[in-house]
Amino acid sequence: MEITVKLNGRSVSALIEPDLLLIDFLRAQGCLSVKRGCETANCGLCTVLMDDVPxxxxxxxxxxxxxxxxTTLEGLQTEAAxxxxFxxxxxxxxxGFCNPGFVMNTIALLRENPDPTDDEIRAYLAGNLCRCSGYEGQLRGIRNYLNSRKG
Amino acid sequence: MEKQYQNVNHAVRKKDAMQLLLGKGVFVDDLAPRDALTVKLLRSPHANAIVESINAEIAKKVPGVVDVFTWEDVPQTRFAIAGQTYPEPSPYDRLILDRHVRYVGDPVAIIAAENEKAALKAMKLIRVKYQVLPAVLDYHTAKDNEILVHDEADWELLLPVGGDNRRNLVSVDEMGHGDVEAVMADCDVVIDRTYHTKACQQAMMETFRTCTQLDRYGRLHVISSTQIVFHVRRILSRALGIPKSRIRVEKPRIGGGFGAKQTAVCEVYPAFVTVKTGRPAKLIFTREECQTAGSPRHEMELRVRLGADRDGHIRALDMTVLSNTGAYGEHGSATVGLTREKTAPLYTGGLEAHRWRSEVVYTNLQPAGAYRGFGATQGIFAVESAVNELAEQLGIDPTVIREKNMVREGMQMPAYYDNMANACALDRCMSHCREMFGWEQRYPVRDMGNGKVRAAGVAMAMQGSCIPDIDMASATVKLSDDGTYNLIHGAADMGTGSDTILSQIAAECMGCSVEDVAVFSADTDVSPYDSGSYASSTTYVTGKAVVKACGELKEKICAVGAKMLSCPVEETEFVGSGVRHTVTGKEVSIADISYHAQCGNTVAVQATASHTSPVSPPPYMVGMAEIELDRETGHVTVLDYMAVVDCGLPINPALARAQAEGGIVQGIGMALYEDVNYNAAGRPIESSLMQYKIPTRLDMGTLRVEFEHSCEPTGPYGAKSVGEIVINTPGPAIAHAIYRATGVWHRELPILPEHIALAKVEE
Amino acid sequence: MITIQNYVRAQSLQEAWELNQNKRSRIIGGMLWLKMGKTAVHTAIDLGDLGLNTIEETEEAFSIGCSVTLRQLELHEGLNTYFGGAIAAAVRDIVGVQFRNLATVGGSIFGRFGFSDVLTVFLAADSYVELYQGGIVALEEFVKMKKDRDVLVRVIVKKRGGRFAYHAMRNARTDFPVLTCAVGCVEGTYRAVIGARPARARVLYDEKNLLAGIITADSAAAFAEYVAKKMPTGSNHRGSAAYRTHLVRVLTERAVREMGGC
Structure with a gap:
């Protein structure tokens, strides 16, 4: 079947199998930021925005x-940079393997709630697993970014 | 006053940070050729069985299937997949595919297809007839069981570690000093307890994966997510029966390792496919494969006898350890050794004698391997818990009992090969942590109402900084066109930031900025030899190789500079920005030297140096946990975890902190909910991240990590290690806090809410 | 890995229903559970074009389209006002925001999963499902029905002066619950709903009027004891039957006391 998707602002048409998953479609389109960390919808690595919703x-x-x-991270390089x-x-x-999903969901969080508390950050990002960082450094980074925006 | 440096001991951004954070394609699956065959493994549904017959003819006819390989197709040379220096202490007990399958998940066939769909379809069509055998599923009964996990005649151990496949034994060992029984008999109090830790999963976000292809010379080019490129080359050479000169192994960025990728878990399969078909191939483990056919921590049962005086002087330690290596023996004898080596020396202060006996047994369960902490984690849970039990029994503050007994700088450590504790800030870690945490206020149990109580616990830890006299590393530093440098090494940055840390060391040596060092790792064709990134060795050993290489390079640069300055080399000195004539003060810039070196010059402005260390200086750490425990549901909320780490001089404090925080959270998961269980048939239950719960950011409370510097004379700029030690304190500290809150000691990890709630109910 | 032969965006409920009569067809909700299976699906039926992704609130009821996501439930002010925050409390620990942006109320309720927080909380209210063929059926009845090939169109919650409290026990925050517990008081009648027993949620009414009048610590404890005695529990690797029964008592008592403010 044929689909047409607005991918990172660009109209993309492709012939696909009905059971093709979006993650595999996106990687085939060259959006290599989209990662798979599990098969059970638990890790959050494959987070993208669909009609601006993560x-x-x-x-x-x-x-x-x-x-x-x-929208994948390929389409948000400037906003993410x-x-x-931080x-x-x-x-x-x-x-770095969980980074794209984490960055995408943080962008979604900050679009929805530009000035979140630490608890709101933890709750919104709970579905983004990271095995390396222990999360605390990610929280400090987000906090420093928010503080920098406030001037 | 501590020395100030330009590049080391600075929180420099990782060199690959922006590439990673912006999602660039730098991992194995991003780099695999588009036309790579998809490799899938048909795995045994039985814990112990013989493949009586296997028929893949129908499977091979599925459109898109290129080939299916069975045990009849593979070389019959046994090998080990543990990433250890040759000759390895791990037994040669594997074939690429074995007719005898030894755990649920053991590979039975290799499928190579043009796409995943075809491969999976073929998998369903392979007809296997198994002769199902009874299995050894309880490691307590493994030794001398009539069921043999490995009854093959060609089972082989290269080193005398006491293994005997006819007894299901991978290793047997005994060590100690002094007369334990005599001292124990003289003690006022003896604590005798048995502890149990399960087979935790590393659960790195990037599962095991490898892609392989033939390069332009027809050699096997392997791109793998591995911590051990050189060991992988050696393992593949033996397993495939092709010379090492025909193999090139490279690692790109790695999505986490934690020791899992110190074992060549997946490399042989796509490599075999490429050798057989000539086609590029890739194998990406599913999370289920990663959880059920990976390389988790060794499950261990540890009996600890601790003898002490009434006033809390610890005089004797006796440990008996039983370790479950599963169906294959990777890292079995090595991990168990650390249950002693990284516990007894902590109590050097008063310990008059210690004894340690261990057995590592085969079972028909998922094979264990290396996981951050590597046996120390299991040992420290047991010994630190026993020390806490002793303190509580004697009514002595557990931080005070440790101060009475801990190893201190300048002590000789009988339990650590008589090494001197040349850099040891453990005492300062304890006092610093106690103050930062507010131990005096938080140690007493506080009732918060609603059935909730707050309580605190403490633990100490140590680890090593390499395997002494075995681990080795090399670094090449070369002067580039414009006065900048290339650093090439063979250690594996798996997210730790070692590429950046080593660049900081090179920059410090060469007097340039970190930006002026271009780093590359790791590729067996390009990198000088490195045993790989494990055993907390990279900063300490590879870092020192960088220092040595830089020293040699400076001499060569001075030689070129001397020619330019028309003076004897003895009258020159390297000053970072260039080479100075010590007599006239005249200087030639490093950029000019680099151009000069490219024209009519015979001095190679590059240097390679290797390093190994006769000692493995321990880093030290103190961790304190505050929990809120719901006495009715048994739920434990970790409120705060604070730790102070002595890793010598942290080369990059931000990255050292990230290591510590990440390790602590893994330790919290191990303490509270990361569980590994098997059903009655030996099938793993926690086969996904849906069932095996690693901590989310809602599960770990607030972390605070600080450092107490020491200066290790044998390390680069006084550095030791930090990668592994950080996982060791949460288990015993949280178990301690739970005891404080409930009055019940839990001696098995994880401590689930049910255990807490029902233990209370039964009281 | 799931395989799908055809994908159809249904243009009417009739079309969806007809396609769904093939035993190998599946209506896709959030697709989170469906994807994990190894089903060979003939036709995947997408209800996305049918406008069933809104929550409508009137004086009498909430009408929740089957394609409404758990995240919509979590954020809906009217629904959470009526439920006293119990809906948000029930769904907020389900994996993560991205998961809840996909998982649908229709998928959650139609699946009648044992572990379902969503089923538990809706059973505490006067709730119904609207089935394309079967019409409007009380949720309590629907839970007991065998899965058939009808189409769940909406979930309806009648506003009947309800008060609610939701408690669940999880071994780790975003794990499946070891036990879920919702207590509802609808027009003065109390009920406890216990899910993740690990079997699917079951309702127990306060038939002995233990909570009649003002709730006290004693009456809460008595009702909790009653529920714990009557509610069957089982074991799985997340918890034993004994622990679950213990939790039934603890969580029910807490939920009742929360509602009674004591």
Missing amino acids: VLSCSVLAARAHGHSI DFVG IADQGAEQC
Whole structure:
């Protein structure tokens, strides 16, 4: 079947199998930031924005994305660059494999709630697993970023 | 006053940070050729069985399937997949595919197909007839069981570690000093307890994965998510029966390792496919494979006898350890050794004698391997818990009892090969942590109402900084065109930031900025030899190799500079920005030297140096946990975890802190909910991240990590290690806090709410 | 790995229902559970074009389209006002925001999963499901029905002066619950709903009127004891039957006391 998706602002059409998952479609389209860490919708590594809402691309059929807008980290390089330096300053990116999902969901959080408390940050990002950092450095990085925005 | 440095002991951003954070394609699956065959493994549904017959003819006919391989197709040379220096202490007990399958998940067939769908379809169509055998599922009954996990005639141990496959034994060992029974008999109090730790999973976010292809010379080019490129080359050479010169192993960025990738868990399968088909191939383990056919921590049962005086002087330690290595013996004899080596020396202060006996047994369960802490974690849970039990029994503050007994700088450590504690800030870690944590206020149990109580616990830890006289590393430093440098090494940055840390060391040596050091690792064709990143060795050993290489490079640069300055080399000195003539003060810049070195020059402006260490200086740590415990449900909330670490001089404090925080959270998971269980048939239950719960950011409370510096004379700029030690304190500290809150000691990890709630109910 | 032969965005409920009569067809909700299975699906039926992704609130009831996500439930002010925050409390520990942005109320309720927080909390209220063929059925009845090939269109909650409290026990925060417990008081009648027993949620009414009048610590304890005695529990690797029964008592008592403010 054929689908047309607005991928990172660009209209993309492709012939796909009905059971192709969005994550695999996106990686085939060259969006290598989208990672898979599990098969059970638990890790959050594959987070992308579908019509600006963060979803697990491992659990969405590519067919379902037809007619919708999909944003991956490839499409948010400028918006992300502002923020990720603060994570780098903490060394909290560590292995980096969970980073794209974490960055995407943090962007979604901050669009929804520009001035979150620490508890709101923890709650919103609870579905983004990270095995390296222990999360505390990610929290410090987000906090420093928010403080920098306040001037 | 501590020396101030330009590059080391600074929180420099990781060199790969922005590439990682912006999601660039730098991992194995991002780099695999688009036309790589998908490799899938058909795995045994039985814990112990013989493949009587296997028929893949129908499977091979599935469109897109390129080939299916069975035990009849593979070389019959046994090998070990543990990443250890040759000759390895791990037994040669594996084949690529063995007719005898020894755990639920043992590979039975290798499927190579154009895509995943075809491979999975083929998997369903392979007809296997198994002769199902009774299995050894309880490690207590493994030794001398009539069921043999490895009855093969060609089972082989290269080193005398006491293993005997006819007895299901991988190793037997005994060590100690002094007369334990005599001292124990003279003690006022003896604590005798048995502890149990389960087979935790590393659960790195990137599962095991490898892609392979033939390069332009027809050699096997392996790109793998591994901590051990050189060991992988050696293992593949033996397993595949091809010379090492025909193999190149490279690691790109690695999505976490934690020791899991110190074992060549997946490399042989796609490598075999590429050798057989000539086609690029890739094997990406599913999370289920990672959880059920990976390389988790060794389950251990540890009996600890601790003898002490009434006033809390610890005089004797006696440990008996039974370790479950599962179906294959990777790292079995090595891990168990650390249950002694990284516990007894902590109590050097008063310990008159210690004894340690161990057995490592085979069972028909998932094979264990290396996981951060590597046996020390299990040993420290047991010994630190026993010390806490002793303190509580004697009514002595557990921080005070440790101060009475702990190892201190300048002591000789009989339990640590008589090494001197040349750099030891454990005493300062304790006092610092006690103050930061507010131990005086938090140690007393506080009732919060609603059935909730707050309580605190403490533990100490140590680890090593390499395997002495075995681990080795090399570094090449070369002067580049414009006066900058290339650093090439063979250690594996698995997210730890070692590439950056080693660059900081190079920059410090060469008097340049970290940006002026371009780093590359690790590739067996390019990198000088390094045993790999494990045993907390990279900063300490590879770091020192960098220091040595830089020293040699400076001499070569001076030689070129001397020519330019028309003076004897003895009259020059390297000053970072260039080479100075000590007599005239005239200086030639490093950039000019580099161009000069490229024209009519015979001095190679590069140097390679190797390093190994006769000692493994321990880092030390104190951890304190405050929990809130719900006495009715048994739920434990970790409120605060504070730790002070002595890793010598932290080369990069931000990265050392990230290591510590990450390790602590893994330790919290191990203490409270990371559970590994098998059903009655030996099938793993926690086979996904849905069932095996690693901590989320809602599960770990607030962390605070600080450092107490010491200066290790044998380390680069006084550095020791930090990668492993950090996982060791949460288990005993949290178990201690739970005791304080409930009055019940839990001696098995994880301590689930049910254990707490029902133990209370039964009281 | 699931395989799907055809994907259809149904243009009417009738079309969805007809396609779903094939035993190998599946209506896809959030697809979170469906994806994990190894089913060979003939036709995957997407209800996304049917406008069933809204929560409508009237004076009398909430009408929740089957495609409404758990995240919508969590954030809906009217629903959480009526439930006293119990809906948000029930769903907030389900994996993560991205998961809850996909998981649908229709999928959660139709699946009648044992572990379901969603089923537990809705059973505490006067709730119904609207089935395309079967019409409106009380949720309590629907829970007991065998899975058939009907289409769940909406969940309806009648506003009947309800008060609610929700408690669950998890070994780790975003894990499956070891036990779920919702207590509802609808027009003066109390009920306890216990889920993740580990079997699917079951309702128990306060038939002995233990909570009649003002709730006290004693009456809460008595009701909790009653529920713990009557509610069957079982064992799985997250908890034993004995622990679950212990939790039934603890969580029920806490929920009742929360509602009674004592």
